Amino acid sequence: MPVTQPTPNDIALMAGRAGYVLKANDRGRFTVASPTLYPHMWSWDAGFVALGIATVSVPRALDELRTLLTGQWSTGMIPHILFHSPSDYFPDPDRWRTQVAAARPAGVLTSGVTQPPIHVIALSRILHDARRRGGADQELCERFVLDTFPRWLAWHRYLATARDPHEHGLVEIHHGWESGMDDSPRWDGPYSRVRPGEMPPFTRRDLAHVSDPSQRPSDAEYRRYLWLVEQKVRARYDDAAYRATGDFVVGDVLVSALLAAASDLLADMGAEFGADPAGIEESRLIARRFRTGVLRSVDPSTGLARDLDLRTGEHLSVDSAAGFAPLLCGGDDALLRRQRDLLLGPRWCGHSRLRWPVVPSVSPASPAFRDRTYWRGPQWPVLNWLMAWALNRSGEQEAANALRLAGLAQLVDCDFAEYYEPLTGEQLGSRDQSWTAAIALDFLA
Ligand code: 9YW
Secondary structure (H helix, E strand, O other): OOOOOOHHHHHHHHHHHHHHHHHOOOOOOOEEOHHHHHOEEEHHHHHHHHHHHOOOHHHHHHHHHHHHHHOOOOOOOOOOEEEOOOOOOOHHEEEEHHOOOOOOOOOOOOOOOOOOOOHHHHHHHHHHHHHHHOOHHHHHHHHHHHHHHHHHHHHHHHHHHOOOOOOOOOOOEEOOHOOOOOOOHHHHHHHHHOOOOOOOOOOOOHHOOOOOHHHHHOHHHHHHOOOOOHHHHOOOOOOOHHHOOOOOOOEEEEHHHHHHHHHHHHHHHHHOOOHHHHHHHHHHHHHHHHHHHHHHOOOOOOOOOOOOOOOOEEEEEOEHHHHHHHHHOOOOHHHHHHHHHHHHOOOOOOOOOOOOOOOOOOOOOOOOOOOOHHOOOEEEEHHHHHHHHHHHOOOOHHHHHHHHHHHHHOOOOOOOOOEEEOOOOOOOOOOOOOOHHHHHHHHHH
């Protein structure tokens, strides 16, 4: 189906409505991920939210990242949720029980796992907006980069050491939630080996917010998710202790590629603003190691990167958008061209049945594809933004713009849904989702 371009009127409406959504979700110094389903601060959401807000207010965008950093653990880990006021979101702080962890931050309630390291990529976009504005915004942002350089480096160092002790060049995740793609078929193999044991009973609360439970992970999946939380608690959130006992340990190519890309950017920004040379060098080494790890994982027959199950030593071959990790971290030209063609071609964005030629979470041509189930096929606007960002960065402006325009056309309804049914374009999950509104603002800027 041809992409109908948004009219100038559509664009003005979209910008206004996206700004309104972010304002309505603003709780002062941070933004809830969505008004009802996710009433707290999520780590990678905060990165996208910050870069969207920067198109309107650089100081407020920096506040978002500053607040996120208040949740950083002494290990350097940035946790995946910073809890705000009590709510009906589950799992709540009582389930996470992070008080067993010596490294938790004082005065902030957080979860005990991570999410993808998108933050320095967001910071580089904020810097871009700050420079466009110049004056006080630029000064404030440049100072923020220099002041927070050690904090971002500590975060990246945590991922590069505690989560890759054997230097595979792949960041180890201990829970599917750490990938940001909770129920992706990427994790079906590793989750099939997770055997839930005795744990406190629970009631899911996410299902109360959606009309159709089949669009969310199943109860069996949820039990495994909570069992892994239980295992993290029993290991007192010590990574080595969890590694020795936990059921789920996987090298994640998307997290690794984002770490490589973010580390390159951190080194560049650090060099520009006079950060500690040893930190800059360390950042470059991290970038190199994880880029190598991602490139090594590519399956020559499909051209896609593969996660590595560190419990079995198996590469996980699934047609998921994470396979395009090399586009994010960079690689040799032939591979990047191959990935670009694949991404825009008939198995992915160019698939004849897609309503919008926007990156689906799983290829519609794959047997694993489910059109309405969460990370098993639906289109997540932030994923499309990431791929457009990556293409742009590697000099593929035309391809990047194609994703940007299709992504905007998809959002013209101004519902800013959490994810979209790829064959019909129907909005699914939460509405007024902050990161969806945020990337619309960035695409429009
Ligand atoms: C959950 C907030 C989060 C995202 C995740 C997405 C979903 C559900 O929503 O997680 O309860 O954490 O999978 O990537 O950060 O938008």
